[in-house]
Amino acid sequence: MAMMSILTDRQKEELHKSIMEYLHAQNLPQALAALQSELGMDYKPDPKSRYCGILEKKWVSVIRLQKKIMELENRNAALQEELASAPARRTTSQNDWIPRPPARYTLTGHRAPITRVAFHPVFSLLASSSEDTTVKIWDWESGNFERTLKGHTREVWGVDFDSKGDRLVSCSSDLTIKLWDTQQWDNPGYSGKTLHGHEHTVSTVRFLPGDDFIVSASRDKTIRVWEVATTFCIRTITGHDNWVRMVVPSSDGLLLASCSNDNTGRIWDTKSGATKVELRGHEHNVEIVAFAPIISYAAIRELTGTASNSNVPGAYVVTGSRDKLIKLWDAHSGQELKSFAGHNDWIRGLVFHPSGKYLVSASDDKTMRVWELSTGRCIRTIDAHTHFVTCLAWGPPLQQGSDQKSNDRVGEESDRRASVIATGSVDQTIRLWMP
Numbered sequence: 001m002a003m004m005s006i007l008t009d010r011q012k013e014e015l016h017k018s019i020m021e022y023l024h025a026q027n028l029p030q031a032l033a034a035l036q037s038e039l040g041m042d043y044k045p046d047p048k049s050r051y052c053g054i055l056e057k058k059w060v061s062v063i064r065l066q067k068k069i070m071e072l073e074n075r076n077a078a079l080q081e082e083l084a085s086a087p088a089r090r091t092t093s094q095n096d097w098i099p100r101p102p103a104r105y106t107l108t109g110h111r112a113p114i115t116r117v118a119f120h121p122v123f124s125l126l127a128s129s130s131e132d133t134t135v136k137i138w139d140w141e142s143g144n145f146e147r148t149l150k151g152h153t154r155e156v157w158g159v160d161f162d163s164k165g166d167r168l169v170s171c172s173s174d175l176t177i178k179l180w181d182t183q184q185w186d187n188p189g190y191s192g193k194t195l196h197g198h199e200h201t202v203s204t205v206r207f208l209p210g211d212d213f214i215v216s217a218s219r220d221k222t223i224r225v226w227e228v229a230t231t232f233c234i235r236t237i238t239g240h241d242n243w244v245r246m247v248v249p250s251s252d253g254l255l256l257a258s259c260s261n262d263n264t265g266r267i268w269d270t271k272s273g274a275t276k277v278e279l280r281g282h283e284h285n286v287e288i289v290a291f292a293p294i295i296s297y298a299a300i301r302e303l304t305g306t307a308s309n310s311n312v313p314g315a316y317v318v319t320g321s322r323d324k325l326i327k328l329w330d331a332h333s334g335q336e337l338k339s340f341a342g343h344n345d346w347i348r349g350l351v352f353h354p355s356g357k358y359l360v361s362a363s364d365d366k367t368m369r370v371w372e373l374s375t376g377r378c379i380r381t382i383d384a385h386t387h388f389v390t391c392l393a394w395g396p397p398l399q400q401g402s403d404q405k406s407n408d409r410v411g412e413e414s415d416r417r418a419s420v421i422a423t424g425s426v427d428q429t430i431r432l433w434m435p
Contacts, residue, residue, distance in 0.1 A: 014051065014054075016035075016039055016041060016043075017041075017043055017049075017051040018051045018054045018055040018058075019035065019055060020032055020035060020036065020041075020043055020045055020051075021045050021049060021051045021052045021053070021054070021055070022055045022056070023035065023045075024045035025045075025052070025053075032045070096355055096357070097419045097435055098353065098358060098360075098370045098379075098380060099360070099368060099370065099380075099382060099421050099433035100380065100382065100433070101382055101383070101433075103384075103431035103432060103433050104143070104432050104433065104434040105140075105143030105431065105432040106429050106430070106431050106432075107128075107138055107143060107145070107429060107430040107431070107432070108428070108429050109136055109145055109148075110128065110130040110132050110134070110136060110428050110429075110430075111130075111132040111428065112130050112131035112132035112155075112428060113130065113131045113387075113388075113390060113424075113425070113426040113427075113428060114128055114129070114130050114390055114391065114424030114425055114426075114428065114429070114430055115129045115130060115131060115155070115156060115157050115158070115390060115391065115424065116128070116129045116157065116158050116159050116390075116391045116393075116424065117129075117159075117391055117392070117393045117422045117423070117424045117430060118159050118160050118161055118168075118393055119140070119161070119393055119394075119395045119396050119420075119422070120161050120165045121161055121162075121163055121164065121165045121396050122164070122165045123165065124139055124140050124141040124142075125137055125138065125139060125140070125146065125165075126138045126139075126140040126422055126430070126432075127159045127161065127168060128159070128422075128424060128430050129156035129157065129158060129159040129170055130155075130156060130428075131155040131156070132155075133150070133152050133153060133154060133155065133156060133172070134148050134149065134150055134152070134156065135148070135149040135152075135156055135159055135168070135170050135180075136148050136149070137149070137185070138430070140395070140420060140422065140432050143432065147185055147186075149168075149170075149180060149185070149191075149192075150191065151178050151191035151192055151194075152170065152172040152174050152176065152178065153172070153174045154172050154173035154174040155172060155173040155201075156170050156171070156172045157171055157172060157173065157201065157202065157203045157204065158170060158171045158202070158203065158204045158205045158206075158216075159171075159205075160205060160206045160207055161182075161207070162207045162211040163207070163209070163210075163211055164211065165182060166181070166182055166183070166211075167179055167180065167181060167182060167207075167211070167228070168180040168182055169205050169206075169207060169214055170205065171202035171203070171204065171205040171216055172201075172202060173201040173202075175196070175198050175199065175200065175201070175202065176194050176195060176196060176198075176202070177194070177195040177198075177202055177205050177214065177216055177226070178191070178192040178193065178194055178195070179192050179193040179195065179214075179228065179231065180192040193231055195214075195226055195231050195233070197224060197226075197233040198216065198218040198220055198222070198224065199218070199220040200218055200219035200220040200243075201218060201219040201243075202216055202217070202218045202219075203217050203218060203219060203243070203244065203245055203246065204216060204217040204244075204245070204246045204247055204248075205217075206247065206248055206249060207228075208225075208249050208253045208270070209249060209251065209252060209253035210253060211228065212227065212228055212229070213225055213226060213227055213228060213234075214226040214228060215247050215249060215256060215270075216247070217244035217245065217246055217247040217258060218243075218244060219243040219244070221238065221240050221241065221242060221243065221244060221260075222236050222237060222238055222244065223236075223237040223238075223240075223244055223247050223256065223258055223268070223273075224236050224237070225237070225270070225273075235273055236273075237256075237268060237273040239266060239268075239275050240258065240260040240262050240264070240266065241260070241262040242260050242261035242262040242285075243260060243261040243285075244258055244259070244260050245258075245259050245260060245261065245285070245286065245287055245288070246258065246259050246287070246288055246289050247289075248289060248290060248291060249270065249291075250291050250313045250314030251291065251293065251294070251313040251314070252313040252314070253270060254269070254270055254271075254313070254314065255267055255268065255269065255270060255276070255291075255313075255314040255331070256268040256269075256270050257289045257290075257291055257314075257317045257331070258289060259286035259287065259288065259289040259319055260285070260286060261285040261286075263280075263282050263283065263284060263285065263286060263321075264278055264279055264280055264282070264286065265278075265279035265282075265286055265289050265317065265319045265329070266278050266279065267279070267314075267317065267331050267334075276332075277331065277332065277333065277334035278334060279317070279319060279327075279329050279334055279336075280334075281327055281336045281339075282319065282321040282323050282325065282327065283321075283323045284321050284322035284323040285321065285322045286319050286320070286321045286322075287320055287321060287322060287346060287347060287348055288319065288320040288347060288348060288349060288350050289317060289318070289319045289320075289350075290317065290318050290350045290351065290352065291313070291314055291316070291317050291331070292315070292316035292317065292318065292328075292352060293352050293356060294311050294313060294315075294356075295354075295355065295356030296316075296352050296353075296356035296357075296359075296373055297311060297315065297316070297356070298356070299356055299357055299372075299373035299374040300316055300328065300337075300373055302373075302374040303328075303337075303338060303373055303374055303375065303376055304328075304337045304338060314331055315330070315331055315332065316328060316329065316330065316331055316337070317329050317331045318350050318359065319350075320346075320347025320348065320349070320350050320361060321346070321347055322346040322347075324341070324343050324344065324345060324346065324347065324363075325339050325340065325341055325343075325347070326339070326340035326343075326347055326350065326359070326361055326371075327339050327340070328340070338376055340359075340361075340371055340376060340378070342369060342371075342378045342381075343361065343363040343365050343367070343369065344363070344365040345363050345364035345365035345388070346363060346364040346388075347361055347362075347363050348362050348363060348364060348388065348389060348390050348391060349361060349362030349363075349389065349390070349391045349392040349423070350362075351392055351393060351394050351421070352394075353370075353394070354394060356373070357372065357373060357374070358370050358371060358372060358373060358379075359371040359373055360392065360394070360421065362384065362389035362390070362391065362392045362423055363388075363389060364388040364389070366383060366384060366385050366386065366387060366388065366389060366425075367381050367382060367383055367384055367389065368381075368382045368384040368389060368392065368423060368433075369381050369382070370382075382433075384423050384425070384431060385423065385425035385426075385427050385429065385431065386425070386427045387425050387426040387427035388425060388426040389423055389424070389425050390424050390425055390426060391423065391424045392421060392422065392423045392424070393421070393422050394420070394421050395419070395420040395421070395422075419434060419435050420432060420433065420434045421433045421434075
């Protein structure tokens with residue numbers, strides 16, 4: 001019994017001619033003659049015919065389609081498994097989440113490069129500073145613009161919230177630092193308190209733990225500590241030989257880490273202003289510095305092979321430089337422990353994953369990279385922006401409350417906030433990366 005063909009007469013003719021062209025090309029004259037005789041077709045192969053080579057092309061296409069189908073089937077199976085176990089793995093998945101494309105939102109509104117981003121510690125707000133002289137506030141959950149803070153007269157280089165979100169601080173090339181009361185944002189004409197003292201561009205400003213003091217770094221080669229209540233500068237710290245690009249406090253506020261255009265980083269005693277250790281090893285300006293959180297110590301010790309069990313804040317620090325390298329240091333001895341190579345341009349941002357397992361970096365090579373701390377390997381590279389990536393920040397966890405019910409809600413909210421990262425760029429946009 002003959003099998004019913006699924007091909008039309010025209011499709012059959014095209015297939016037969018394609019086979020004949022293939023047999024001719026493979027120098028199989030007997031097989032070609034037998035097929036012509038069996039089909040009763042007097043077709044003469046021609047290298048210029050549209051049937052020449054078509055069989056090979058279609059065969060390759062079939063193989064590609066089969067491979068794509070297998071990949072989609074495997075992906076579908078993995079997604080089905082993930083969906084089935086989602087309720088049980090929800091917290092774990094969020095805690096281990098690392099950024100991946102595409103970005104959830106691209107925020108536009110600034111008219112010049114973005115210089116810094118900072119998350120509000122309580123509400124779903126994000127602050128961004130820009131060379132357009134403004135600070136803008138956004139709702140990162142919806143991607144909506146909230147308001148613009150005007151007061152600086154030149155580029156704004158840094159922005160930071162205090163631990164409760166009651167105040168915001170910013171710094172600028174206009175030589176000033178501004179303190180903003182977040183409860184006064186809606187008042188027309190409000191421009192905050194202004195702190196004077198630096199003699200050149202103020203490049204970074206941060207609240208110290210406890211929120212009673214602010215620390216700033218400047219192109220005037222100094223680091224200054226300011227009292228929030230009086231807005232007075234209570235300490236000027238010197239030691240760097242060039243522009244101090246950044247200064248950050250340890251989680252207990254006892255140490256400061258700074259980096260400079262003198263190619264070094266430094267660890268300082270916050271109270272005395274004395275240099276505790278100098279970090280030498282970069283071959284170009286050091287743009288960024290960050291203390292490693294205690295939760296990351298286990299991975300760092302696995303990477304470096306050290307056996308210390310100390311969990312003192314400020315034990316390790318990372319720096320990023322224009323030499324395209326990220327370096328991990330022992331903050332007590334000044335010893336370089338690891339160099340992370342992979343970026344193709346200046347390093348501009350560094351932040352530790354909330355789980356302590358990863359380090360995320362941003363660079364002028366337009367990418368964001370995720371490094372596995374325990375191995376030092378780059379496990380993900382993301383094309384983050386269309387121009388230099390200047391900064392990044394991770395959504396901070398919320399503070400624990402006094403009752404269990406409140407803490408349960410805070411725990412769920414903190415897990416959600418631990419799964420958002422913001423990047424800023426010279427392309428004048430902020431991008432939000434979320435699951």
